[in-house]
Amino acid sequence: MNTAQLLALDHIVLVLVAALWTGAGVSTTLAHRDRRTRLVALGLTLAALAATGLRAALVIALSHSGWWFAADKLLLALPLVGIPALVAAVAVPRLLRPSPPPSAAVPALSAAYGALGGAVAALTVSYPVPPVTAGILVALVVTATAITWRRLRAADPDLRFGPAPAAPPGSDSGDGDGDGVTGPAVAGAAAWGGWSTTAGIAVLCAALVWAGLSAWSSRTPATLNLGAHHPGTARPAAETRAVTDLRGPAAGPATRRFTLTAKPTTVTLPSGKRVEAWGFDGTVPGPTLRVRQGETVEVRLRNEIPGVGVTLHWHGYDVPAGEDGVAGVTQDAVRQGGEFVYRFRADDPGSYWYHSHDLSDPAVRMGLYGMFVVDPAAPGEKTSPAAGRPALSAGEPDRTASGPAGPPAGAGRTGTGSGTAAPSAPGAGEGPAGPAGSIGSADSADSTGKVSDHTVSTHVLGGVQTVAVDDRGPVDGVAELRAAPGTPVRLRVTGTDNARRTLGLSGAPYRIAAVDGRELARPGEIRGGRVRLAAGGRYDLTFTMPATPVLLSVDDRSDLGVLVSPGSGTAPPPAAGPLLDIATYDSGGLPELGRFDREIAWTLDRGLAMLDGIPTLAHTVNGDVWPRIPTPVLREGELVKITVVNRSRDTHPMHPHGHHVLVLSRNGVPATGALWTDTFDVGPGEVWEVAMRADNPGIWLSHCHDLSHATLGMTFHFSYEGVTTPYDAGHASGNNPE
């Protein structure tokens, strides 16, 4: 049984334990009535004891997966139910004799309170265990036990509910346990009743005040400077730098200039479905930016969307901090009519993408993203960047929204911004007509060894999953590519949704040549196997074109993906082979890194938390949510080991900005190759150890790239010593980095 299954089973047993102890407690209270009730109480108590034992065994099994998974249970939940359960176990013989007094139910009821406290803990306590919350839970259980004990000891069945015959006889039934309490006890019980009501109302008021205060104090402040102060910064920085000083180089002769304009648009899918969207230059995905290694990239962002802030974040490309495009951290969001110029050197060849990072969940969902490719400068690998927009791949000095012709092979999109209507596509699964010839002609040259090189992105638009190849627009079906037999093909696949995607390639053996823009050293050949692509991650899939069609299937569907065809033949069925583990795929060997300067742990969980003043079933890191997650402050040059633990039942694709991390191990199994990633998929119950070199000073956001999780709290940041920001992420700023 793996950790995720143990966690799921533990939740079930948790409820079982609470239900059985509640039943045992109530039936023991009534056990003096008749023999049958007494036997029921006995049976329920024994069952509750067995279930408690099972939970203990599960927790011990979980502790073998790691202390993070078991700490809250071993330190809090289990003692809460276990200690009274032990007392109840000792008291079991009382249930063997007739007429056990109601007070005999105190241990079982106490165990029930403890078990319910454990359920509350499962919703509110993560790792590390917060002492205040734990203390409150213990106090509540102890108080409830004390009240129960007093009432069951002192209760008198004849007088307590005198005026209210509607009260069920068993509710707080009298004792008759022969403790000799008579007249004075009645007065005492009445006084106790009044006192307990007062105390209950006082506790209730205190709880309401406390809840209100914590909600109030958890609101995101009007001003929030992520570079301001970081509690726990041990060393004062010798000098301070602002992110505005950490910018890219000045424009030089080898500068490639692009202009991207965000504007509302309507996308028409081949099926005929029309989707209201936001797009760069009116297209979804936005124009593919392809540059050559060594060039300086200059991108001018303009925004024409009313009421929506836009930025450009270079996902996976480790730009200088000031170019990172996070609203409220490295810049202010670009408002309607505004602009921002990004400039950085493209030194690292590979597959990347760009997207808006102000309220990024709705922004990316609505289409504010595009592909970014850096082709290697080395002439060894000739590429034919087959982006459908020659303007972006042929090195034109500038390109604007009104520049070159619209979508050349548009699978039917309508740029409302420019008012031009592209021809609608013939239908899903059919190859693009006309300009697709440019790809075909490139392929005819492929017999000479040129790589047929394409970007592929998959995205849900208006509830429909689509695939977009190069700049041809999204297709809610199978997009088609041509390649002559013998041609080396590279498909740069990007998952732009909040969910991971299962990719399979059938019809030819293939390799994952690169992950997140970094080439693998010795990628093995995959035949029929499938691989999971993290949300926001990129895989470069390579194969040599056979004489028959090859199908890249998305989520095992035969009707969604890319069909690479030599011109004839039928599509093969989607790959259905085993899912491979990306951490042990490359056999190039794990490089030696040396000693770590510091270690950081991110424990991911789901639980009740105050998110911007509202109690939310949030996604938490180390038990807290944005913006209260503690910030590690790094010193430049440090080698950092990051342990990411997922205690939740959701998958979290973790994305630290500005850095690639080297995967050291997954679930304790060491990685077999140098897997450098910027978005790694931490599944339920998984533990990833990664190494990061602090070589890019700045203030860096780090978050789950299931952007809905990022919105629900799973956004944090890490910082370098002495780096400040003049930008603000608070409510009053209009920036929403998460």
Added chain:
Amino acid sequence: MRKVFFGFAALLLLTVITQFYLATFGAFQRPAPTTLGDWGATTPHVINGVMVIPVLSLLTTIVAAVAKAGARLVWLSIAPVGVVVGQLFVIFPLAELSGGTPERTNTLTHIVMGFHAVLELLLLLTSVLLFRGARNLASAATVAPHGDTARTLSSSF
């Protein structure tokens, strides 16, 4: 206070009935939402089930205790929380253990998820019983000798 309790019980019943409405409000959305975590038209059902019903149930329980409604009605008031916990901590984990994944379900997953509706019936039953109990209590309060006290309490609330 007993009238306030009755009001809470009525509101809880209404919320539970709404929950049934919202279940099929979203169930037949086509195309089905394909993004994990995107509940599409089922979102109101999820929010009502995870947040509104438990919070209302807890408040009703507190009001029941303050109104001295008796142990049975207090238990019935807290029962919706128990049902929600059962859904979150038993049904969905069981579905995960069935071998299905968030992307792809199997027959066992469907068998488990069928009980999601059965537990919901339990929720309806408890809230109907609670409503009837609270109504009886409220009408009893108006005729009982200490009814005036109850009225005073409820008006001062």
